[in-house]
Amino acid sequence: MDKTWTQDLLDFLDRSPTCYHAVAELAAKLTAAGYRPLQEQESWTLTPGQGYFVVRGQASLAAFRVPEGPWRGFAIAAAHSDSPTFKVREEAEVSGAGKTMRLSVEPYGGGIYRSWLDRPLSVAGRVLVRTAAGVEPRLVNVDRDLLVIPSVAIHMDRSVNKGTALDPAVDLLPLLGMEDKGAFRRLIAAAAGVEEADLVTTDLFLYPRMRGTCVGAAGELLCAPRLDDLQCVYGCLQGFLAAGTGQSMPVLCVFHNEEVGSGTWQGADSTFLTDVLSRAAAALGRTGEAYQTSVAESFLVSADNAHAVHPAHPEYADKQEFPVLNGGVVVKYNANQHYTTDALSDAVFRELCRRAEVPVQRYSNRADLPGGSTLGNISTAHLSIPSVDIGLPQLAMHSCCEVAGVRDTEALARVMTAYFAAGIRRLPGGGMALASN
Template identity: 50%
Template structure:
């Protein structure tokens, strides 16, 4: 399906958070959105379409409401995935090694014995100061090889993969440190001496593909969370003009807690909403009314039932691939969905003919957290947590249902298209 190919293209062009932001910005500009800079004054008009980036790894796009106090329909996904940060090159036992540091909670063994790309940004010295340039070393791969089973005959009994010992990557033969630097310089369009700093990581080079007897599943790197980033952007760009404003957020650093300037715990979204409200002439009453009349989808994937480990899921609420969009609940509010926001999401999906599956952690197994509960401390609006059902979360390559991708896109389109008005605490009027 064309929609799957568009998802695969988006993910392939987004090997790092920096590239995900650049690809999202390209799509936004094609749709008529104008770029803003946080260091400059903003001249915003009602109905205007804009986007702004922070650290080149987070992006917020928004369509201005027509008047102050109307509120915002929002979504949030994240640009980062578990990976290995590259600290530099060194010599070891006749090899040029890339020194790595683990980022996020990845399934380490999945990264071994496969070609790994090198991408990120290079900070370059110029006549006017420092400039950041995105790089992707096309045609160059590193590899993290397993130790042969002959030297570790218990590896299949459960090996503990040590980040310092097991997970360092081979780049080339001996004395190729200079070659590594030259490749980076060539990709950045500078000389090696002009490189002042880097933010680089290894990434899985596999392309997305369909699998299964009837191509009913998708196998692709970085589905968590670029699958949700893509789907929410799809819905955001396809929505018609509305009295309310619309906001699409892509945050970095979710996989390490979001506690950064460009993460969901930072001030990025409050800053953007404050500047947009100021342009509309909002007073304090308007600002409070706007937040009270706003809603946000926190979009991050959820765990489908694994046929080999069905006991790990809550037997009372199994989530299946190709069973529909996941709506996530948690008593401890690691997921922010409650009865009201869940009912709103169900209502919109019923109208859009999108099936919804409710996900709960097994009562004795704590799950992970995501954007919503962290973002709620910064912007106090009602939220629901949703996502694609998937298997192999945080593996180098992940799996989801082909039909679920279409349903998630349709659900996000319904979310941004609908006219939802708060008529009182816990009461909403919904019209598509």
């Protein structure tokens, strides 16, 4: 991955402090590439050869490109826009000891709490403001070092290095400053460019102020917030935009709320993906059985980062199937189908990697250490198609600062370019075939 592309990824991460900003960045990149926005509340008229995108809830996005010629099914890639963090409550200000002011927050997702201590933080997200036309959402980012969550000194907690438990309701409230009632709301109103009286409500989250950077003797490692899962979002987007015309309709879907179960109107456990596919097909004259046959020749790549073997704790990894940083794209496998990969979808994806000359690795959880799941098996509960779970290897997953390999993003972009440019068809005997342009 060249330096220009690496810097573009780091800039994307920096401009995406929350899921709302990430989706706004995606929409801007798609618009710059000629894609047109569609509104769910309006009728759709689609033109062959044109690309489109739909945003739901400002935090989920689905993009697709209408083929100019005959096409079979949908080539879908899905990733997620959210990362573990802390949500700021509406009644945010909490008076603290020593005439201080802290913010009331609640954990969002399963983060590594200690990683948030003793570093500059700020808040970003969206607010709803009152206008003459109605209630209007606006993105906000207090773009300066604003907050800190201070540790308790070792002199007062001699067991701190033995693993002191952190209580989110006590230990993780960020310090805003000295007591000044109403200061936080004034800051947010100013960031939104409105009067305080017009600030109706908020969806605000903490984020670390560090910029992503390259580390390592040869600069071969990425050290940045939100690599899970914006690194996959970025790699899939690059492949989606670079791919030529194939025999399938390319679809890129980025869901919100994966870190909290996906059970929202904009998550993978919603009708968002099926709504977009069925409406796009209907606008092109494919309804009823014609739509169902298109679904039958479709495929899903669920892209969410994977655990690399840890340099200090290799015992947490399976002894045979563990990925390494800069070792290429990871295919994730679980016997209990917490990942959707099976032999068929694995074979299809590996053939794509072979064609793209991309290194591919395999990941399984250690048999006695159950892992998490992804949006893949949630999505396929709504859209019954073969699916493969993949990701990029990383360390410190769910820390506010994660580590990944520089070269792996390019590997993902290359195989996704091949995927979106290919066509997939079902074979009568249960197999699948890949076609080239």
